[in-house]
Amino acid sequence: MNEAPKELLNVAKYLRDPAQSGLRLREGVVNGRRVEYFKGKSAVNAILKDSFAHKSRPSASDREEASEILADLVRYQFVVRCDRSSESDTRMLRLNPQQTFNEDSYYAWLYEGSQWIVVLGGIGLVAVVLAGVMFPLWPPILRDGAWYLSVAGLGFLGFLFVLSIVRLILYVITVVVASPGLWLFPNLFEDVGFFESFVPLYAWDTPKKPAAVAGKQAQSAVAEGETGEETKKEA
Known part of the structure; x- marks a missing residue:
């Protein structure tokens, strides 16, 4: 792998980046080692x-040239050809004695890409642990700041806990008094951003229509539109 041409290394970096290549990576196990693997056809695509x-990368105008590039990845051991143990267990892989490339086979990555993120993460983890151990030696202003931040964090968690109880009580009351019920901060626990969680301030609990009903209504609306257009044409 160290002796591989630079342009082939750029191919490996491209395929390892799903945002660029769109290559679907699956997780498997080879000889007890967890790996990521892909199908040859997907890599060609x-x-x-x-x-x-x-x-910075070799050119490929057809599937044959793309397969030749991927065969070089196998030759320089960026990837290894594997077979799946069975269709029911797609995670267990075994090495294929014939290390060649074809579109119907599966290939596991030996090349793991740049490790600088892992190194920086390890350094950051050690720094955090050391900072915690050396907390008594911090300057007074830093210790006071850390205390205020921890109190603010606990206060915010307490605020969310109280808010959750209040909005639930309000919803139960409004369900009885003014159905269908009113939610305070309806997006509070939705999968949205922090600020979007508090917008809007309130909303009525309108039940979502089933997909089948919504589809029928949409079809009816389209049919009515087509009927209206035909009527206009006849007029």
């Missing part, structure tokens, strides 16, 4: 995408 074309 990724190389034939427009995003692959770059002066």
Whole structure:
């Protein structure tokens, strides 16, 4: 792998980046080691995408040329050819004695990409642990700041807890008094951003229509529109 041409290394980096290549990576186990693997056909499709074309990478105009590039990845041991143990267990892989490339086979990554993020994460973890251990040696202003931040964090968690109880009580009351019920901060526990969680301030609990009903209504609306257009044409 260390002796591989630089342009082949750029191919490996491209395929390891799903945002660029769109290559679907699956998780498997080879000889007790957890790996990521892909199907040869998917890698060929990724190389034939427009995003692959770059002066730092070899060119590929058809599936045959793309397969030759991927065969070089196998030759320089960026990937290894594997077989799945069975269709029912797609995670267990075993090495194929014939290390060649074809679109119907599966290939596990030996190349793990740049490790600088892992290194920085390890350094950051050690720094946090050391900072916690050395807390008594912090300057008074830093210790006071850390105390205020912890109190603010606990206060915010307490606020969310109280708010959750209040909004539930309000909803139960309004369900009885003014159905269908009123939610305070309806997006509070939805999968949205922090500020979007508090917008809008309130909303009525309108039940969502089933997908089948919504689909029928949409079809009816389209049919009515087509009928109206035909009526206009006849007029």
